[in-house]
Structures are given as structure tokens and as C-alpha cells.
Amino acid sequence: MKTLLVVYxxxxxxxxxxxxxxxxxxxxxxxxKDVRSRRGPIGYLRSGFEAVKARLPAIKxxxxxxxxxxxxxxxxxxxxxxxxxxxxxFLEQNKSRLxxxxxxxxxxxxxxxxxxxxxxxxxxxxxxxxxxxxxxEIKTNIGVHKIHRFESALHKVQEAPERxxxxxxxxxxxxxxxxxxxxxxxxxxxxxxxx
Numbered sequence: 001m002k003t004l005l006v007v008y009x010x011x012x013x014x015x016x017x018x019x020x021x022x023x024x025x026x027x028x029x030x031x032x033k034d035v036r037s038r039r040g041p042i043g044y045l046r047s048g049f050e051a052v053k054a055r056l057p058a059i060k061x062x063x064x065x066x067x068x069x070x071x072x073x074x075x076x077x078x079x080x081x082x083x084x085x086x087x088x089x090f091l092e093q094n095k096s097r098l099x100x101x102x103x104x105x106x107x108x109x110x111x112x113x114x115x116x117x118x119x120x121x122x123x124x125x126x127x128x129x130x131x132x133x134x135x136x137e138i139k140t141n142i143g144v145h146k147i148h149r150f151e152s153a154l155h156k157v158q159e160a161p162e163r164x165x166x167x168x169x170x171x172x173x174x175x176x177x178x179x180x181x182x183x184x185x186x187x188x189x190x191x192x193x194x195x
Contacts, residue, residue: 001070001071001157001158001159001160002068002069002070002071003025003026003027003028003069003070003071003072003073003154003158004027004028004029004030004064004066004068004069004071004072004073005018005021005022005025005027005028005029005030005072005073005074005075006029006030006031006032006062006066006072006073006074006075006090007029007030007031007032007074007075007076008031008032008075008076008077008084008086008087008090009031009075009076009077010038010047010077010084011077013077013106013135013138014075014076014077014105014106015031016138017075017104017106017133017138017147018031018073018075018104020147021073021075021104021147021150021151021154022073024151024154025073025151025154025155025158027071027073028064028069030062030063030064032059032060032062032086032087032089032090033059033060034057034058034059034060034086035057035058035059035060036057036058047079047084047085048079048080049080050079050085051079051080051081051082051083051084051085051088052080052081052082054082054085054088055085055088056085056088056089056092057085057086057089058089059086059089059090059093062090062094065097066094066097066098067097067098067099069099070099070100071099071100071101071102071128071154071157071158072098072099072100072101072102073101073102073103073104073154074087074090074091074101074102074103074104074119075103075104075105075106076105076115076119077105077106077107078105078106078107078108078110078111078112078114078115080111081110081111081114081115082111082114082115082118083105083115083116083118083119087119088118088122091119091122091123092122095122095123095124098123098125100125100128100157101119101120101123101125101127101128102127102128102129102130102150102153102154102157103116103119103120103127103129103130103131104130104131104132104133104150105119105131105132105133106132106133106134106135106138107132107133107134107135108134108135109134112132113132116130116132128153128154128157129150129153129154129157130150131146131147131149131150133146133147
């Protein structure tokens with residue numbers, strides 16, 4: 001199965017997580033790049049404003065066609081409780097080119113459920129796997145374990161011979177989709193309310 005990982009990262013945190021996932025899943029990786037700089041305090045404030053207002057800032061064209069891949073893993077930071085605006089632009093521009101998706105996000109404290117739901121709603125798909133990482137977890141055993149579980153879920157998807165062989169969540173409407181996080185201590189298979 002051909003797999004592509006598309007990531008947006010303002011500070012490099014999400015890019016680092018993306019590199020690890022791309023290596024583990026033997027996938028190509030491409031990064032979404034802003035046309036306009038987001039450096040400094042003004043760039044930081046503009047980033048939060050664009051995320052809250054669901055703006056679609058200009059991004060540089062990606063060097064690959066996502067429709068050439070069976071699975072596209074999408075990763076972005078959470079800004080002000082929403083998906084990063086450059087990822088929103090990419091999704092709006094490419095939603096019809098995405099066959100199957102998996103999603104991950106990084107965040108300072110919270111907002112993953114809304115951000116992942118926004119990504120699913122834009123694409124009109126239910127993700128095959130999701131991962132949410134708080135920045136403090138990324139280099140700890142908790143973060144390593146969560147990333148490993150996400151990678152394991154992706155390996156199962158990659159090994160499935162066809163779409164019907166991949167277990168799908170029941171809801172057919174992504175608006176009703178409940179984010180499935182891969183959390184330490186998860187016993188029932190449901191989301192960990194303490195994540």
C-alpha cells in the first residue's frame with residue numbers, strides 16, 4: 001500500500017513526530033509550507049486568529065499528488081483549540097484526492113478532539129486511526145507508547161488487502177465521529193477521558 005504523510009509544523013514539534021511515523025510506516029513525507037512567514041509574536045497571534053476564524057491562508061504547492069497514494073496520514077498542531085490554518089487550506093484544496101486518511105495532532109494542552117473532528121469533517125471521511133499528543137508527552141514514555149500504538153494501527157491498515165478488510169467505525173457521518181485516541185491505560189478500547 002502506498003502511503004504518504006503530509007505534515008504542517010510551525011515550530012518543528014509536529015514535524016518531528018511526523019518523521020518518526022513516516023519512518024515506521026515506510027511512507028513518503030511532505031511538509032506544507034506557508035507563503036507568508038509566521039515568525040515572531042505577530043506571526044503567533046495571526047496563527048491563532050486564522051485558526052479560530054477558519055481562514056484559508058495561502059500555502060506553497062505540494063510536490064506530490066495525494067491521489068497517487070492509498071493512505072494519507074495527516075498531521076498538524078492544534079492552534080487555539082482548532083486545526084492549524086495551513087492544514088485547513090491543504091485539506092480544502094485536496095479533500096477529493098484523499099482515498100483514506102489517518103490523523104494526528106500535537107498541542108500545548110487541549111483541543112485535540114475538535115481539531116481532529118474538523119479535519120475529518122473537511123475531508124468527509126472517518127479516519128482509520130487518530131493520535132493526539134500533548135507537547136509534554138512527546139519525549140516521554142507516554143508519548144512513545146501512544147505513537148507506537150498509532151503506528152501499529154497504521155501497519156494493520158497497510159497490511160489489509162482492500163478497503164473492505166479494514167475495520168471501519170460505525171458512524172457514517174464524520175460530524176458524529178468521536179475521536180478514537182490511542183491512550184496508555186485504555187482498557188475498553190474507547191477514548192481516555194483523562195488524555
